[in-house]
Amino acid sequence: MPFTSKTAALTAPRTFSLIGRAIPAPAPDHVVVRIAATAVCHTDLGIYEGAYANLKYPVVMGHESTGVVEAIGEQVTHVKPGDPVIINPIISCGHCDLCQRQMQNLCRNAGLFGREVDGSLAELVPIAAKYAHPLPLELALDDGTIIETxxxxxxxxxxxxxxxxxxxxxxxxxxxxxxxxxxxxxxxxxxxxxxxxxxxxxxxxxxxxxxxxxxxxxxxxxxxxxxxxxxxxxxxxxxxxxxxxxxxxxxxxxxxxxxxxxxxxxxxxxxxxxxxxxxxxxxxxIGSRALHPTDMAPSIELVSQGKIDIRGFVSGTYPLSKTAEAFRAYEGNANGVLRLVIDSREG
Ligand SMILES: [Zn+2]
Ligand SMILES: [Zn+2]
Missing domain, CATH: 3.40.50.720 (NAD(P)-binding Rossmann-like Domain)
Incomplete structure (x- = not known):
């Protein structure tokens, strides 16, 4: 620490730039995750096409993300370096009335990791440790991205x-x-x-x-x-x-x-x-918005126990350096793919 992380940043609609970003050592309650896989979905396609008016560029997309813990802050106890994790991308403030009532998915100051907050189209990301949920060792990290959905x-x-x-x-x-x-x-x-x-x-x-x-x-x-x-x-x-x-x-x-x-x-x-x-x-x-932090562990369990079959959702994989190509392919065939995965382990 600190590290440099190759990052795919959207600098304008349909325009990516590969940049190097400095990642400092994690804050006491944070972790740094070495990203393995990011699945891109229709939300990302909307961001890519410029459908969100108030975005501040550059945007680092990626909210369906798995990886391996690289480093932890001194207060972090539930994961350790080397542990595979999936990220809960629903970032909540923790102090508004809805967060206080444990309705974090409805947070008045909510943001999405990968839209309002820099996401996982990168090699390394720092994130508050509470958003990193441990995955079973045997789970493939590309297929595992579907657990967020x-x-x-x-x-x-x-x-x-x-x-x-x-x-x-x-x-x-x-x-x-x-x-x-x-x-x-x-x-x-x-x-x-x-x-x-x-x-x-x-x-x-x-x-x-x-x-x-x-x-x-x-x-x-x-x-x-x-x-x-x-x-x-x-x-x-x-x-x-x-x-x-x-x-x-x-x-x-x-x-x-x-x-x-x-x-x-x-x-x-x-x-x-x-x-x-x-x-x-x-x-x-009955409306529903995103996910609640308590939805993560049972969803991981449904997959690790084999009750939910996650095979077949990944329609194609691209290395991080080919992010622009992946999005062009996705936009050209949005209904023909389920999820495209960007693999951060392959440059
Ligand atoms: Zn999504
Ligand atoms: Zn809040």
């Missing part, structure tokens, strides 16, 4: 409270849709109905426990969902596709008393939306 999915499903025997529809079978499908099946939901227009994603959904895999667009799936639920409608609909049109049909798919998770975030206005179906069927719309 799993924690956000678990957070949403904990809020939905899915019970055995309930019918669950998952609209969209990208990374989050597939994880929702798996987790719903694991909760004993039956049937779990997966909807996608992409055959290989539906095949993956079936492998991950979907009882029915519908190759149809969501707006045309209502009659099939009704048929598969004995004309009752579903107890739970989870929308991982987002968009105004999907919200209306998702509500139509629900049985009276049903719960809707509008999991995917969309800026589209819902022009045709009326509150009448909410009244008539007494529907609950």
């Amino acid at each position: 799993l924690a956000t999915v678990k957070h949403a499903q904990d809020r939905l409270g899915i019970k055995p025997g309930e019918s669950v529809v998952v609209i969209g079978q990208g990374t989050t849709g597939l994880l929702h499908t798996q987790l719903a099946a694991l909760s004993g939901a039956n049937p779990v109905i997966a909807i996608s227009r992409t055959r290989w994603k539906l095949d993956m959904a079936s492998r991950m426990g979907a009882h029915h895999a519908l190759d149809i667009s969501a707006d045309k799936a209502l009659s099939e969902v009704m048929r598969l639920t004995d004309q009752q409608g579903a107890d739970v609909v989870i929308d991982t596709a987002g968009g105004a049109a999907t919200l209306a049909v998702a509500i139509d798919m629900l049985k009276p008393g049903g719960r809707l998770s509008p999991y995917a975030v969309s800026h589209e206005c819902c022009a045709s939306f009326t509150t009448f179906p909410l009244y008539f069927k007494e529907i609950s719309i």
Whole structure:
């Protein structure tokens, strides 16, 4: 210590620069993590394309990150150098009213590691030790990046409270849709109905426990969902596709008393939306934001116990020095990949 860390910095939309950054020895309650793998997702694509107006450049992206502890501050006891870790990227202030009530994911001063705070597209990152969660030694660090996404999915499903025997529809079978499908099946939901227009994603959904895999667009799936639920409608609909049109049909798919998770975030206005179906069927719309620190350990456990299958989510791997190439490839085929991984161990 100190180290120099090669870092992929976004200096303007669609423009990367590889720079060297000095990393000082960790503060007493911090660790320095030698990054192994960073998965990039739609949030990163939005940052890359300039969709976030108030960003301060340069931005160092990367919030789905695993690595190995390189150094620890003197107060750190839960990890030691050499330990594999995954980073909880939801940075909270610790002193606002919501943090004080243990609602860190809703922190009034929240930032995302990899957007407001420099993230993991680098060789080394300093971070408060509480954000570094130990991983089992046998877990592959590239596949392990998906645990961050799993924690956000678990957070949403904990809020939905899915019970055995309930019918669950998952609209969209990208990374989050597939994880929702798996987790719903694991909760004993039956049937779990997966909807996608992409055959290989539906095949993956079936492998991950979907009882029915519908190759149809969501707006045309209502009659099939009704048929598969004995004309009752579903107890739970989870929308991982987002968009105004999907919200209306998702509500139509629900049985009276049903719960809707509008999991995917969309800026589209819902022009045709009326509150009448909410009244008539007494529907609950249950929002969820990111993940809570307490979602991390159980998500790691779900994977280490083999209850959640994380194979097949990495569609391609690029070395850190080829970050720009990775993002160009991702932007050109956003629906054709699940996650691209940037490997910081390979320059
Ligand atoms: Zn992400
Ligand atoms: Zn706070």
